Amino acid sequence: MNIYIETERLILRKFVExxxxxxxxxxxxxxxxxxxxxxxxTKTEESKEVVKMIMQQYEDNGFGRLAAIEKESGLLVGWSGLKLHIAEINGHQNFYDLGYRFLPETWGKGYAFESGKASLEFGFNDLNADAIYANAHSENIASNKTLTKLGFENKGEFTEPDGICFWYELKKENFKH
Structure with a gap:
């Protein structure tokens, strides 16, 4: 599956080496x-392995996290998108998971929301997902606000080694385009 999503300020595309x-x-x-x-x-070799892992998701599932390219600069400024989460987390397994991560110099620009919305449209329209899930550390105020703004409903919390995380769900019928 060739995935290329364009938003107002970002291009979401598959990672390349x-x-x-x-x-x-x-x-x-x-x-x-x-x-x-x-x-x-701590080493660039580790990020090479991360890119390989993401590219393997494309092979295994047809999709995975996407590189977020800022149109204005042409630079990769983060990533966003869905992945099929196989391992169990908070009692769930084999679910669509929304995630995003951006460089600090882009924080506050709304890129997580913009790319998140585009990723949800892809998930509900192209993958025909019934529900998409996400989680965020309870102290990560910005991410929790973004997920709520995207329409996710907080369904509870669970404990990870680094603290409490909130568990979110967005059902297809509740998604506002």
Missing amino acids: EDYERLFLLDSDPEVMKYIGIAPL
Whole structure:
């Protein structure tokens, strides 16, 4: 499945191997990784492996997280999109999961909302998902606000090693285009 989504300010496209350097900028930043539950990357080789893992999702499932390219600069400024979450989390398994991560210099620009909405449209229209899920660390105020603004409903909380996370659900019939 060829995935290329254009929003007002972003292009969401499949990751390619050359994206690893920009991805390293993102995943090595302690502020970006603060609420993710994994340590920041320390070597570019690690980001090469992350890109390979994402590209494998495309092979296995036909879709996966997408590189977010800022139209104005032409640079990869983060990622956004859906993935099929196979492993169990909060009692759920084999579900569509919305996620996003952006460089700090883009925070406050609304890119998570903009790309999240486009990803939800893809999930409900192209993948014909009945529901899409997301989670965010309870202390990550910005991400929790974004998920609520996108129409997700907080369905409770669960504990991860790094703290309490909120569990969100958005059903197709409740999605506002």
